[in-house]
Amino acid sequence: MNKLLPSVKSLITLAAVLCFMFQAQAAQAQKVSLSVRNATIKAAIERLQKDYGYSFVIKTKNADLNKTITLNVKDEEIGAVVEKMFVGQRVASSVEGKMIAIMSAPAKEDPAARASANAVVKGVVRDNAGAAITGATVIVDGTTIGTTTDLDGSFSVRIGARTNVRLIVSYLGLKTREVQVDDPARFYEIRLENDDMALDEVVVVGYGT
Structure with a gap:
């Protein structure tokens, strides 16, 4: 008989908990x-x-x-x-x-603001002949944010929520170009022209015995 007492007590406790839960739900509803x-x-x-x-x-x-x-x-x-x-x-x-x-109330996240805060400008840098330029430098004007183009001349720069953004694109022997970013979602194809003056300033020095 004594062995049944713990089970009875457990059942009574469970019934009390369930009763309390039902009462709380009933009050809420x-x-x-x-x-x-x-x-x-x-x-x-x-x-x-x-x-x-x-x-x-x-x-x-x-x-x-x-x-x-x-x-x-x-x-x-x-x-x-x-x-x-x-x-x-x-x-x-x-x-x-x-x-x-x-x-x-919890603050509602604005999808447009979130997308703006994570804005990334993508594009490709080519020369006058249309060949991809590897290693061209692309910098957000007025910041230290920048990158270099990959083997395909492609680049990706995160500008966040910045407005009135300009990209400074440069490569040795070619004219530096400034590109205004009007639409971060647009893919930018940037052409760099030859800089004849820069080529004239290149001096080749040979060393020998």
Whole structure:
């Protein structure tokens, strides 16, 4: 008989936990009715406290309790009603039993801003004949951000959210060129011309015994 006692106690504990969970879920899903016209959110909260025994905890400065609202709902879940009360405000709500917490809403990530922050300019550098130039230098003007072209003359430079970007493209024996980046998504084909003056300045010195 004594061997059965631990099992009985375990079952009683489990039943109590399940009962508590069901009660909490029932409270969270409890349906309420609320009708206010040109009333402040604070007044609506007081109605819910008086009629249904809810307690509100405000954890953010984004909640404007003095904002006037007009609301007429019947037999709706308390969570949905609270969302309607604070519609248009940067807040989120959480319902735990009879406790309702109002907190700051998580910041929404702007896909366009994210793409802009990760903007990368791509292109290829060629000479006048159209041949790819390997080892050409591509630098974002006014910064130390840059790269060199690969075997195919291709380059990729991250410019982030910068605007009015210019690329300085150079290679020994060719004229340096400045390229305005109007659209980071565009593929830039950059041609460098021969620099005859630079070639004239090259001096070849031979050493021998």
